[in-house]
Amino acid sequence: MYITSTNKLMSSFFIGVFVLLSLFGCQSTTLPVDYEQLSKEERIVIRFSHVVGEDTPKGLAARKFAQLVKERSKGYVEVQVFPNGFLYKDGEEMEALLKGDIQMIAPATSKVTSLVPEWSVIDLPFAFNTYEEVHDYMAGPIGKDLISKLDSEELLMLAMWDNGFKQISNRDHPINSPDDLQNLKIRIMPSEIISKQFSILGAIPKMIDFNIVFQQLEKRDIDGQENTLSNITSKNLHSLQDYLTVSNHGYLGYLLLMNKQFWGELPAEVQELIVETLVEVNEWEWETARKLDAEKLEELESCQCIEIYQLTPEEQQIWGDAFKPVYDYYIERFGAEYIDSLPKFRKDSP
Ligand code: LMR
Numbered sequence: 434m435y436i437t438s439t440n441k442l443m444s445s446f447f448i449g450v451f452v453l454l455s456l457f458g459c460q461s462t463t464l465p466v467d468y469e470q471l472s473k474e475e476r477i478v479i480r481f482s483h484v485v486g487e488d489t490p491k492g493l494a495a496r497k498f499a500q501l502v503k504e505r506s507k508g509y510v511e512v513q514v515f516p517n518g519f520l521y522k523d524g525e526e527m528e529a530l531l532k533g534d535i536q537m538i539a540p541a542t543s544k545v546t547s548l549v550p551e552w553s554v555i556d557l558p559f560a561f562n563t564y565e566e567v568h569d570y571m572a573g574p575i576g577k578d579l580i581s582k583l584d585s586e587e588l589l590m591l592a593m594w595d596n597g598f599k600q601i602s603n604r605d606h607p608i609n610s611p612d613d614l615q616n617l618k619i620r621i622m623p624s625e626i627i628s629k630q631f632s633i634l635g636a637i638p639k640m641i642d643f644n645i646v647f648q649q650l651e652k653r654d655i656d657g658q659e660n661t662l663s664n665i666t667s668k669n670l671h672s673l674q675d676y677l678t679v680s681n682h683g684y685l686g687y688l689l690l691m692n693k694q695f696w697g698e699l700p701a702e703v704q705e706l707i708v709e710t711l712v713e714v715n716e717w718e719w720e721t722a723r724k725l726d727a728e729k730l731e732e733l734e735s736c737q738c739i740e741i742y743q744l745t746p747e748e749q750q751i752w753g754d755a756f757k758p759v760y761d762y763y764i765e766r767f768g769a770e771y772i773d774s775l776p777k778f779r780k781d782s783p
Contacts, residue, residue, distance in 0.1 A: 475509070476508065476509055476510070476511055477509065477510045477511070477699065477703060478511050478513060479502075479510065479511070479512045479513070479536045479537055479695075480513050480515065480520070480534075480535040480536055480537070481495055481498075481499070481512050481513065481514045481515065481535070481536070481537040481538070481539075482515045482518075482519075482520045482521045482526050482529065482530075482535045482537070482538055483495060483514070483515070483516055483518075483526075483538060483539050484516075484517065484518040484522065484523050484526065484540075484642075484643050484644060485516065485517070485643070485664060485667065486516060486517060486667035486668065487516050487517075488663075488667050489596070489663045489664060489667050489725070490594065490595065490596050490597075490663060490718055490721050490722035490725055491539055491594060491596065491687055491718075492516050492667075493718075493721055494594055494714055494717065494718035494721065495512075495514045495516070495539065496514055497714055497717060497718075498512060498710060498711065498714045499511075499512035499513070499514050501710045501713070501714065502706065502707065502710055505706055505710065506703070506706055510703055510706065510707075512537070515535075517644070518642075518643070518644045520535065521534075521535065521538075522642055522644055523544070523642035523643050523644060524623075524642055526538045526540065527540065527544065527545075527547075527548070530588070530690060530691075530692050531586075531587065531588075531692070533692050533694065533695060535692075536691060536692050536695045537689070537690065537691050537692075538690050539594060539687040539688065539689045539690065540687065540688060540690070541596070541622055541685055541686070541687055542555040542556070542685075542686055542687070542688055543555070543556050543622040543623065543624035543627060543685075544622060544623060544624075545583065545688060545690075546623070546624045546625065546626070547623060548583075548586050548588075549579070549582040549583060549586065550625065550766070550767070551578075551579060551582060551767050551771060552579055552582075553624050553625060553626035553627075553763065554575075554579075554626075554763065554767075554771040554772065554775070555567070555684060555686070556624045556626040556627050556630070556683060557626060557630075557683075557756075557759060557760060557763060557772070557775075558630050558682045558683055558752070558753070558756040558759060559682055559683075559749065559752070559753045559756065559777075560683070560684070560775050560777075561684045561775070561776065562681075562776075562777075564595050564684075564719065564722075564723070566776045567593075567595075567684050567686060568593075569776065570774065570775065570776065571593055573774060574774070575770065575771055575774040579771075583688070583690070584693075587692070587693045587694065588690045588691075588692075588693060589690065589691045589692070589693045589696045590688050590689065590690055591689045591690070591691055591707070591708070591711055592688075592689040592711050592714075592715050592718075593686055593687065593688060593689070593715075594686060594687040594689060594715070594718045594719075594722070595684075595686045595687075595718065595719050595722040595723070596661045596663065596664065596685045596686055596687065596722055597661035597662060597663060597684075597685060597722055597723075597725075597726040598661065598681040598682070598683065598684055598685070598726075599659045599660055599661055599680075599681075599682060599683040599684075599685055600659065600660070600661070600662060600665070600677055600678060600679050600680055600681070600682075601614075601619070601657060601658075601659045601677070601678045601680055601682070602657050602658060602659075602665065602670065602671060602674040602676060602677045602678070602739070603617055603619070603656045603657025603658075603674060603675070603676055604650070604653075604656055604657065604673065604674050604675050604676070605617060605656050605657070605675075605676075606676065607676045607678070607740065607742055608657075608676060608678045608742070609678070609742055609744070609748065610748070610751065610752075611634045611751065611752055611755040612634070612635075614631065614634045614635060614636040615634070615635035615636065616635060616636070616637065617636045617637065617656045617657055618636075618637045618639055618654070618655045618656045618657070619631050619636050619637065619638055619639065619655065619656065619657050619658060619659065620639050620640075620641045620646050620649060620650075620655045620657070620658035620659075621638045621639065621640055621641075621658075621659065622640070622643075623640045626759060626762075626763060627659075627683070628640065629758075629759045629762050630683075630756060630759050633755075633756070633758050633759060634755060639654075639655055641655070643664070643668075646658055646668065646670060647668050647669065647670060647673070650670060650673040650674070651673055657674065658670060658674075659682075659683070660685070661685050661726065662725075662726055662729035662730055662733065663722075663725045663726060663729050664685075665677075665729075666729050666732065666733065671733060671738060671739045672738065674739060675739060675740060676739065676740050676742070677733065677739050677740070677741045677742070678741075678742050678743075678744065679730070679741060679742065679743040679744065680744050680749070680752065681744075681749070682749075682752065689711070760772060
């Protein structure tokens, strides 16, 4: 079992804190809902759009959430999940949410950095070594500060879901040392910090929508990419790549976001149902993300379809040193407080 009782507590704490923080000043209707009495026309539909496949931590958790909400509300609340960017693509979903065309999305934290650039602290290379470190950071004062910045963008953050730690693949040569990235065109998510992370090592970062990474690799417009193993395998990206470096250099997780105005118009019972269901789904999602990541590594190790190199702790240290200028860049832009609270820099860390 991956989820410990500490994780359970943390998960409930998370949802509670996020919702309370985000809801400060947000009205809701208080009429009681008798689900049995409602007609089909009175159903509440929540359209949840995301960009990854259904066999990923986010895809599976979105489906589970939809199914539980439907069962528990006896069909009165319907969460319609649109995976794979079918409804809105990577670069479109945030705007659609803000306009109220959809009600829920779960973008990677990197994708909110265009709205709230301070969030790119999560993108800093080797900022976190474990999922617990991320969860602790987010539950602390800095996490709350980051969440309140989303709030002022009219976004309600309901949960944080894990995917995994990112690895680097390419078609040209093994990447063991930071120098091996020189001149490689690497697909990245839209984040200035991730862009810096690659450019200071002499690579050429390209911000490209997730849904077209396969095509871009196929056309050889890019040489490689960084992502989690479930994202790489679910889009079959590894079939176009010869080398994979298990570097665990960056965390990839999601912010479950709802349009705040829509939330405020939901009956209080429905809000409660959503929050309670998310506590359960959150625990399940965290556990599933870890299991899937381990399974995907095993699959890639046994398929003999890609050469895998795992960085040693000493090599990770060398990479970490090479990335120091990225931290300086972040501090120049946003000050040191977000970085000082990272587990590795905290004065009270063991
Ligand atoms: C990516 O663009 O690589 C990821 O953010 C996709 C996702 O949602 O996991």
